[in-house]
Amino acid sequence: MRAARALATLDEVELGDHVCWRMDPDAALLRDARGFVADGALYGDKIVVIGGIGGAPEAPRPLESPAWVVLDSAQTADTSAVLAAVRSEARTALREGFRSVRVLTERAPRAAAGGVEDLLDQELRLDQFASESGAIVVCAYRPSQWNEPTLEHMACVHPHEMGTRAGRPAFRMFSTGADMWSVDGVIDSEGASAFNAALRAAIAQAPTITLRFDTLEMIDAAGMHALVDAARSMPARRILVEGANETVRLCWELAGYEAADPSVVMGA
Incomplete structure (x- = not known):
């Protein structure tokens, strides 16, 4: 049975987790998720990155490995497109012999064209996907880019949280x-x-x-x-x-x- 919990690091993720990661101000997505990515290789999970890979020069280069897939950032505001693409990658990963998929995405306000409602809808659907498939989904938010009420809304629909001020929401x-x-x-x-x-x-x-x-x-x-x-x-x-x-x-x-x-x- 899934249960809410806080994580100290991404090393603690388990199959079926859906994590709200409040990033540090100077964090870089793939650099700071290096252990998460490395554990994917260790456990036989395919990495699916939604909406780009960030700008850290020391980050691994996903296109060099067949265990990576980067989904088009232009589609991140379209919930149906995001879910269809993620589910398709999960099915492909299973056929290719992977244990599961590790989905990693950095949320950006510009992608939330439909407002908080559309982003909540996408997060709830991703949570259903994680629960049903056993995938691991990590959604990264930079607190400096979001107003606090929106961040609270997003944290409430993730059963797991990590990072800056990752206290348990009400x-x-x-x-x-x-x-x-x-x-x-x-x-x-x-x-x-x-x-x-x-x-x-x-x-x-x-x-x-x-x-x-x-x-x-x-x-x-x-x-x-x-x-x-x-x-x-x-x-x-x-x-x-x-x-x-x-x-x-x-x-x-x-x-x-x-x-x-x-x-x-x-x-x-």
């Missing part, structure tokens, strides 16, 4: 099955906006999704409103909540949502 939402998302931590007024945005991206992918609240500690009124608002944002969409503790279910009932809103079904 909650995490990550894939644990087909159209199923585990929610971990606390959803209060500070995290409600990020939760709402993540849910909107998730329900755009399927008419019904399941949220597992087994490891959710608490959700306050703002969090419950964010849940209902996301469900209502798209007609004929439903959110099934499973594994909620007694306190969460009681608060939901007292808030009047149980009887008033069929778009969200709160179960035990």
Whole structure:
């Protein structure tokens, strides 16, 4: 079962991990991921780089090895194109005898043409891909290039984090099955906006999704409103909540949502 955790270095990644890497200001993607790349060769994984390889002169040169693939940076804003290309490379890698793929990408604001919503959608789909295939996906963000609310939104949809100020966000939402998302931590007024945005991206992918609240500690009124608002944002969409503790279910009932809103079904 996937579980949220912080990593000290990329050496600690495991199959199925999806990592939000907050890069140091002077970091270079491939130079600082050298160990990650070397471990790919050690364990028999193919390296897939999305959107370029950075400018570090001491970085390895990916095109010199058949174990490398660099995907066109012009397509990084197109979620469907990115996912199709990554899935195709994963299938090819398996046919070629590789154990899995290691996806490495440095996010840039200019690639987020559709805004936070499109980037959240892409991150959630990459998380599903990692969960289903056992691939390792590392998404690097330079904090200096992003505003803090956007970074918080992105961190919340990665089950694993590493790097500068990589403290655990208030909650995490990550894939644990087909159209199923585990929610971990606390959803209060500070995290409600990020939760709402993540849910909107998730329900755009399927008419019904399941949220597992087994490891959710608490959700306050703002969090419950964010849940209902996301469900209502798209007609004929439903959110099934499973594994909620007694306190969460009681608060939901007292808030009047149980009887008033069929778009969200709160179960035990």
